[in-house]
Amino acid sequence: MISWVEELATEVREHRDYLTQLDAAIGDADHGINMDRGLTAALAKAREMQAEPPGTVLEAVGLELVYTVGGAAGPLYGTGLRDMGRSLGDGPTFDPEDLLKALRAGLAAIQSMGAAAEGDKTIVDAFSPALAGLERGLRAGDPLLVALGRARRAAEEGVRATVAMQARKGRASYLGPRSVGHQDPGATSAALLFSSLERAADVAVRTLGAES
Amino acid sequence: MIQSVRRASRILRELGTGSPGLGVTELADRLGLAKATVYGLLRALEAEELVERDAEAGKYRLGPALLQLGNAFLDNHELRARSLLWAESLAGRVVEAVRVGVLNGTSVLIVHHVFRPDNSVQILEVGASIPWNACALGKAIVAHVDAGRREELLAGELPRLTGRTIVDPLALGAALDEVAVDGVALEDQEAIVGEAEVAAPVFDHLGSPVGAIGVAGPVERLLNDGPSKEVVGAVKEIARSLSRDMGAGRFIARVR
Numbered sequence: 146m147i148s149w150v151e152e153l154a155t156e157v158r159e160h161r162d163y164l165t166q167l168d169a170a171i172g173d174a175d176h177g178i179n180m181d182r183g184l185t186a187a188l189a190k191a192r193e194m195q196a197e198p199p200g201t202v203l204e205a206v207g208l209e210l211v212y213t214v215g216g217a218a219g220p221l222y223g224t225g226l227r228d229m230g231r232s233l234g235d236g237p238t239f240d241p242e243d244l245l246k247a248l249r250a251g252l253a254a255i256q257s258m259g260a261a262a263e264g265d266k267t268i269v270d271a272f273s274p275a276l277a278g279l280e281r282g283l284r285a286g287d288p289l290l291v292a293l294g295r296a297r298r299a300a301e302e303g304v305r306a307t308v309a310m311q312a313r314k315g316r317a318s319y320l321g322p323r324s325v326g327h328q329d330p331g332a333t334s335a336a337l338l339f340s341s342l343e344r345a346a347d348v349a350v351r352t353l354g355a356e357s
Numbered sequence: 358m359i360q361s362v363r364r365a366s367r368i369l370r371e372l373g374t375g376s377p378g379l380g381v382t383e384l385a386d387r388l389g390l391a392k393a394t395v396y397g398l399l400r401a402l403e404a405e406e407l408v409e410r411d412a413e414a415g416k417y418r419l420g421p422a423l424l425q426l427g428n429a430f431l432d433n434h435e436l437r438a439r440s441l442l443w444a445e446s447l448a449g450r451v452v453e454a455v456r457v458g459v460l461n462g463t464s465v466l467i468v469h470h471v472f473r474p475d476n477s478v479q480i481l482e483v484g485a486s487i488p489w490n491a492c493a494l495g496k497a498i499v500a501h502v503d504a505g506r507r508e509e510l511l512a513g514e515l516p517r518l519t520g521r522t523i524v525d526p527l528a529l530g531a532a533l534d535e536v537a538v539d540g541v542a543l544e545d546q547e548a549i550v551g552e553a554e555v556a557a558p559v560f561d562h563l564g565s566p567v568g569a570i571g572v573a574g575p576v577e578r579l580l581n582d583g584p585s586k587e588v589v590g591a592v593k594e595i596a597r598s599l600s601r602d603m604g605a606g607r608f609i610a611r612v613r
Contacts, residue, residue: 174478215575217550258520259550311374314518316549319467319485322374 146199148348150191150206152341154184160337167330171317176218176330183214183222198237200247204230217315218331221255221268228254241289248276259314266310266317266324271335275300290350293343300336307332364390365398365407369419372408378416431483434459436559436568437468439602444471444570447595451588453574456482456554458494459567460502463513465495473574488516490529493544493556497569500536501558507533522547541589542569546576553579555588557596562604570596 157164157180164177187209194202207227211219232250233239239247252272261267263274278299282292307329312318317329371387372379381399385392399417402408406422431437440457448455448471457469464486472479489495489510499510515524523529536542544554556571572579572588579585 169478172480215551215577217552220546220550260517260519260522316480316482316552318518319482319487320480321484321486322370325374326376 146202147191147195149342149345150184150188150202152344152348153337154188156337156341156344157181157184157334160333164330164334167328167333170327171312171320171324172330173216173316175216176334179214179216179218180222180334183210183219186213198233198235199239200230200233200235202230203227203233203247206230217259218334221259221331222334224258225251225255241283241292244289245276245279245283248279252276261314264310265314266307266312266329266332267314268331268335270307270310270329271300271303271332272338274303275336275339290343290346293339293346297336297339297343300339304328304332304336361398364388364394365402368395368398368402369407369423372417372419378411378414378418380414380416384417427484431468434468436599436603440469440559440570440599443595443599443602444469447570447572447591448472448474450591451572451585453572453578453588454479455570456494456573457559457568457570458487458492458498460489460495460498461486463489463510465489465492465498465569467494468568487548488514488518488522490515490524491518491522491544491548493542493554493571494569496533496536496544497542497556497558497571498566500533500542501560501566518548519546519550521545541584541593542571543580543584545580551576555579555584555592557592558600559596559603560600560605562606564605567603570599 157177161177161181164180165174168174168176187206190209191202191206194205204227207223207225207230209223210226211223213219214222229247229251232247233243252269255268255272256262259267259269261269263269275296279292279296282295287295305328308326310325310329311322312320312324312329315331317324367388368384371384379387381392381396384399385395388395399408399410403410403420406420408417409420410417436459437457444455444457452474454473455471456467458465458467467482467485467487470482487495489499499507502510511526511530515526515529516522517524523532541555541557544556546552552573553576554571554573556569558566559568559570561567570592572592579588
């Protein structure tokens, strides 16, 4: 779990300027900076919790994001990760089905807070297809890593699809038709959630392979 | 003739989307019209500078005459004109963004927006249209319209923009009653997650609400441990001054 937060923090750091640049077109040009600041704080928090169960770590990471990211992204991602952590509970490990259930809880939290549906040009447009991709993969009997690859690709496709959308939620919706033609920064950062999850799972698989 | 006006207006709307420019074929496809028809309309619009053509790419985009028309629309707006100085002074006083809006149908049209004076990047929200039930500006206005109009608005569509938007007519009616008593409307992440607004109505010489002025900013700054007393006080005071400028008597502006 800590490795996921590490991968996520790294990805956000690498994409910080890109996210900010996307946000400059239809928002306040602070998405990358805010997310980077929040994840740096959240990672420090997670590292202090090495001995804690993964669900507890994720819940704490979520709460940290609510306080440190600011704007709409803080409450949305923070509450999403917090509810994912709560869904995982305090067991020492989790399996792919637990992960799927937790991601579903995370998306539900984000949607109940933001009231966004697919097509509104938000985080949901990457998160929702990614979740569907993961579920399809697991149902088809894919190993977790392969299923997470599907999820990541579905998220990336979802991000590309936001370019043609007119924003219906968030500040970008104030631009009306002028929001068309720009990639949504929230969906872009949501896709990083899944690419970092895939990388963390890859690391975990390698570590397990080396041990056995 | 009327049909061509409608078609020309559809062309302008298509060009008003975020795309960098559209060719005749693309426009004809989007509108479901013959290329020759679209071309003829574009030539006429170009002559009026309502559209312009990028000579190299051969694509059309909106023209400079539209900016003049947009500005003329805003300049003709008495509330906006009179609010310029007051809004600036309010933004400086509380160091947050200030917006002025009017009720247009069932939405609030933002006619003036002063950025939070802290040099951060912000997008201009003038022209934005927000469902009245989702913003403090809208609630401040509707709390003071006549009973018939209020019922009509409460019975109409109440879109949900976040999990906190009030969409239940009864709850919304109760919220409006509170606004009428307090003289100020609050919005707690009802339009955008993380954003709050504190707004007060502006009245004209008839005592009717012509619009509202409000301070918008992060919820943790405006509504932390209840609404910021400083912001509420400043918004009410500036709204009263603006109402007086709009011809409202002292009595009306104060009692409402």
